[in-house]
Amino acid sequence: MVSSTNWKTVEEARKKWQTDQRSLPSGFASATEFANFGGGVRGSLKNAGYPDVELSLQGSAVTGKSFGTGAPFDVGRVSEFDVGLASPSLLQRAQELGIGVRSGGTRTGPLTARDLEAP
Secondary structure: OOOOOOOEEHHHHHHHHHHOHHHOOOOOOOHHHHHHHHHHHHHHHHHOOOOOOEEEEEOHHHHOEOOOOOOEOOOOOOOOOEEEEEOHHHHHHHHHOOOOEEOOOOEEOOOOHHHHOOO
16 A cells, blocks of 8 residues: 555654654564564565655554454464555556556555566
8 A cells, every 4th residue: 555644664663662662563572673674675675676665564563453353463363564665656566557546546555466466
């Protein structure tokens, strides 16, 4: 999904972590682990030709609980990370591949398995 509304970027969370340890997203043991996750995703996207991507998290990793059930992150189930990518070049590529956009053409919806198989 392309947007950064109400999401934590890696840098925002890292800075907040330095002053308030509760801001570290669920699923990460340390600020270093979180930064390595973000750096790895950014590096992979850069290597794929998308150097302008901003990475963010949303959902239960940020809130600490499931929106639908209220269940805590990773308690009694394995939670996933809801990752958002904001990038003009990546959005353009999605549109070229026929992936639907919304919000006046400024973002995609959640990607489907079919979307992820696009060349």
